[in-house]
Amino acid sequence: MIISSVLRSKQNRENVQQRILFCMSILDFLVAFFKITGKLWTPETYLASGVGNQTSCRVSGFMNIFFPWASAIYNCSLATYYLLVIKCNWGPRRIKEIEKFLHIIPLAAGLSFAMAAAFVDAINPHAGVQCALIPNFQKSPEYWKGALRVLAATSIGLIVIMVYNFLSMVVIYDHVRRVERKSNRWGSLGASGSSSTTATRTLKVATQCILFTLAMLIPYFLYSIALLLFYIRKDNPEWFVTVISACLSSAGLLNALVYFRMRYQSLAKGYAGPLTFKKRLKIVLNIIQSTLFPCCKCCMHDLEDGANSISFRKIDIEPSIGNNSNRSSIDGRGETTDEESHRSHLTALRSQNTPNSTDSPKLNTPMSGGDWRSLKASGVKTISKSCPSNVQNGGNASINTKSDWRTLKASGVKTISKSVNCLDHTRVSWKDNNDAKSENESVLKTVEESNNLEDNANNV
Incomplete structure (x- = not known):
């Protein structure tokens, strides 16, 4: 299903993560094929009705070593890809290199x-089930000692693979927790939704990474137990080999x-009511049918429930979760987020500079960002109240009341609470007060100047 999904989607074919999954799926399919047909490749002495011989056993054994190990690595x-994208914040261009x-x-x-196993025979x-890397202890020790060394080397390699995937999962999980805490802190300060959206996307990507890692660790951990028992019992x-x-x-x-x-989660959101077993089964069958039998449209129907409706034919084959167009779409780091924040300030101020036909006064509300620049840009004159628990002031004890943004800047205050009750707003009538308009134009200029990269490097 993954092979079909990637091949039929140009967006997926152009994504590095999808191409890695495509190759993994091909290897997993070949592993399943040779494992299921294992008895057909074994010699007649191990299966009375078998059609295999020693040559077919060596061929299938070579494949049973090559494909599983290539899939595991x-x-x-895939774990390296997620580390570079989530932790190191690499973009698609660097990943493709x-x-x-x-x-x-x-x-x-x-x-x-596989070649090492074939070289030492x-x-x-x-166990009459398959041909694999197994020393034959019925022969002389000079024969099976070489096979035992290769088996020990592959066992060590399997341990290294599982440890690497596990540590990658731990590092990504720790990084996501940090991003979530940062997003929650900015959310408590009234920041814009860009940080929250970034954290949500990072969490989705990290969840996929952790689940893919677990999908690898579970079967190969059982395989490592089988190797351990083989060392003990010979x-x-x-x-047991069949399992x-x-x-x-x-x-x-x-x-x-x-x-x-x-994709299942996106389809499930189309239902207004609770998801029953019948609805869940319908979603699963539609996913299978659209992926494996895309030309069969006789049974494909829309998923409907009341006012919500999702046309399954209109859903993209599979969104590439790592297809980030910029750095901020994956990670919640500072530069791009601050730049987008200043751009949002600039857009909002430009919209406010447009004369309004109504006579109702405008209310300058603080923009996102939470620092003294945002206070200055939003036209806030003073801070009537400040709570030390909501203030990150770089070591200062507290903020005096009635402190303007210049005082905050001089005292090293990084961010403040932007609750409406804590701010003294200035009402401006854009139709009758030309001084307020000129003042806002100066604020607009200030925000434009703060939008360069050097100023962004000093932002929170």
Whole structure:
């Protein structure tokens, strides 16, 4: 389903994250194919009705080493992508510069493991279920010691892969928590919705990353347990090998559930009432049908419930969650957010400079940003009240009442609470008061000057 979704969407094909998932899905499909058909490749001595031989066993064993390991290391590439986008705040252009390494390393590493196993002749039938990297202890020690070394190296590699993915998940989770705290702090100061939107988008991207990591850790953790038991018991029963093979084969299914989770949520929002089992099943069937059978329109219908209606045919194939056009769309860092804040100030002041036909006076309200520049730009003259708990004043004890923005700037105050009850606004009649208009034009000039990058570097 992921393969079809990426191939049919130009937006997804142009996105690095989607291309990584596309390659992962191909490998997961091949892993599932060779695991399911494992008995057909084993020699006749291990399955009476089998059609396999020693050559087919080596071929399937080579694939059973190459594809799972390449898929596992592709998860490291995906985790690296999320780290660079979320934590390091990389844009699409910088990501594309290193994209080739995100593909070359998994394929080269998986191929190296498979070739090493084939070189030491370590591919053997395992419990009559499949052919894999398994030492044959029935032969001489000189034979199976080389296979055991390769198996130990792959086990260490598996541990490194799982630790890397787990640490990446922890780092991203910690970063998202920091962004959320920053967003909540700015929200309590009355800042604009840009920081909140950025934090929400970051949370969505990080959630996808964590879920993809868990989708990899669960089956491969069970596989590591199977390796540990093999070291202890020198063999595993057939039912246990079958269960482990099924777990590795389910990695692609888990990735698909994570991949289409956001589309399912967007479709579920189209219902006004509670989601019943029938409605949820309808959404799932429509997702499957539109992805695997896009030409079949006889059963495709709109998802309707009262006033809300979503046409499934109009929904994009799959939005690229990492497709950020600028730096602020992923991370809540300072430069771009402050620049957008000043632009919003500028737009608002320009709209206020337009003469109004009504005689009602205008009320200058403080703009977003929360610092003394915003107070100055919004025309606030004095602060009638200030609460020390809502003030981040860089070490100063408190702010005296009736302090204007110049005093705040001189005292090193960073941000203040912009509650309406805490601010003394100046009412201006734009029709009758020309002095107020000229004053606002000077404020407009001040905001334009503060919109350059040097001034942005000094902002909060």
